Every structure is written in C-alpha cells, then in structure tokens.
Amino acid sequence: MATNDLQAAQSDLIVGIDLGTTNSLVAIVDAHGPRVLGDDDAQVMPSVVRVERDGSFVVGQAAADRMVELPERTINSVKRLMGRSIRDAQGDLAYLGYQVVEGEHDTARVRIETDDGERVYAPQELSAVILRELKQRAESALGHPVEKAVVTVPAYFDDAQRQATRDAGRLAGLEVVRIVNEPTAAALAYGIGTRGEGKSQTIAVYDLGGGTF
Structure with a gap:
C-alpha cells in the first residue's frame, strides 16, 4: 500500500469504545x-482512576487494586456523575468512597486532596483519563495514532450526559464521531457477518451492566 493510501486508511480508522460504569474496553x-484491543490478559479495563498525592493519575487495574485502601482518592463509577447536577446525583453518593461537591451551575464535581492542596475535577476530566488510556492501548496494538471513536452510552443518557x-x-484527544446507545450497539454487533442471508429476524437485547439494568 502506498504511503498516502496508508495515511488515508489510518485517518479513516474509527475505534469503538465501551466507556462502562465498571469496566471499559476499546475495539475495532x-x-x-x-x-478487542489490548493484552490478551487485560482486554477489559476497570473504569477506575486514582489521583496520587502529587496530582498524577493511576488508571485501570492498578487503581482498582488499592480502591479499598485509598477510597478517598480512588474514583470509580464516575460515569454516574457525567452531565448531572449534584441534586440528580444524590442517590448515588452513598455508594461512592470519594467526595462529591457542587460545582458551577449545580454540577457534580469530585474533590481530592493533594500535596498542592485541594483539587476539584469535573467527571468528564476523569472519564478522559480512562479514554486516554484506551486510546493509548489502541495505538499500541495498531501501531499508529487513533483520533476518532464511536462511544457507547446507556439508552437513558440525556443530552447533557x-x-x-x-x-x-x-479532552482525551479523540473526536467522538457518534454516540450509540449500548443496547443498539449490541444489536448491531449481533448483525455483523449475518447480512445477506435473506431472512428477517427479531432479536431482544438484555442489558445487564454495572450502572444499567
């Protein structure tokens, strides 16, 4: 393949990302x-971010391993806070070990103590840490930059979420070209490889996730 054709193919590449409440993964x-892209023994990554005392981030299994030990600085289930007001998120706060505070326009924010003082993060900033790690996994597996993605979300997500x-x-360096409802993505995946068989089917999708049932 000529260099220009290869570059064009790479620029057209779109990965699929399941940004889950409990676990996340990237696929093509x-x-x-x-x-699914990633190591054979670590294709699914816990959707967990730890903020270290120096303000750096630890993401995935390494963060999840110390969640019980460091609950106040280990952010799990941040997807529950995405695009929500502090009032809307009240029902979920009892299940979170870290501090959630009110930010601008009544939005939910995560507050963490660091060596430089208190830091407040928007949920999308922390989700970006997870997405950035998935982006790096994809780039490592494919051997070239990844700039575009389709991301799945729960069917109940509103416009703000x-x-x-x-x-x-x-924030993670990805152009999200499309948002797809998770049950819709499952139905589409079921249809891959079955087109052209000339028969009509009715299928049901049962979505049993960490944050959706």
Whole structure:
C-alpha cells in the first residue's frame, strides 16, 4: 500500500469504545471481524482512576487494586456523575468512597486532596483519563495514532450526559464521531457477518451492566 493510501486508511480508522460504569474496553472491526484491543490478559479495563498525592493519575487495574485502601482518592463509577447536577446525583453518593461537591451551575464535581492542596475535577476530566488510556492501548496494538471513536452510552443518557461524554473524548484527544446507545450497539454487533442471508429476524437485547439494568 502506498504511503498516502496508508495515511488515508489510518485517518479513516474509527475505534469503538465501551466507556462502562465498571469496566471499559476499546475495539475495532476489520477484515477478521470485531476484536478487542489490548493484552490478551487485560482486554477489559476497570473504569477506575486514582489521583496520587502529587496530582498524577493511576488508571485501570492498578487503581482498582488499592480502591479499598485509598477510597478517598480512588474514583470509580464516575460515569454516574457525567452531565448531572449534584441534586440528580444524590442517590448515588452513598455508594461512592470519594467526595462529591457542587460545582458551577449545580454540577457534580469530585474533590481530592493533594500535596498542592485541594483539587476539584469535573467527571468528564476523569472519564478522559480512562479514554486516554484506551486510546493509548489502541495505538499500541495498531501501531499508529487513533483520533476518532464511536462511544457507547446507556439508552437513558440525556443530552447533557451525551455532551459530557463527547467532552471527555475531546479532552482525551479523540473526536467522538457518534454516540450509540449500548443496547443498539449490541444489536448491531449481533448483525455483523449475518447480512445477506435473506431472512428477517427479531432479536431482544438484555442489558445487564454495572450502572444499567
């Protein structure tokens, strides 16, 4: 393949990201079908971020491993706060070990103590840390930059929550070209490889997730 053709193919590449409440992953569909990118023993990544005392981030399994030990600085289930007001998120706060405070326009924010003092993060900033790690996993597996993604969200996400997801992608260096409802994505995945069989089917999708039932 010529260099220009290769660059064009790379620029057209769009990965799929499941930004889950509990776990996340990144995948592509190529000539061999859909496949999850990452190490064979670590394709699914816990959606967990730890903010260290120096303000740096630890993400994924390494963060989850110390969640019980460091609950006040380990952020899990941040997806529950995306695009929501502090009032709307009240029902979820009892299940979170870190501090959630009111930010601008009544939005939910995460407050963490660091060596430089108190830091307050928007949920999309922390989701961006997860997305950035998934982006790096994809780039490592594919051997070239990844700039575009389709991201799945719960079917109940409203416009504010969907926009927050797009904002998280932008902060992670990704253009979110489309937001797809998780049950819709499952139905589409079921149909991969079955087109052209000439028969109509009715399927049901049962979505049993960490934050959706």
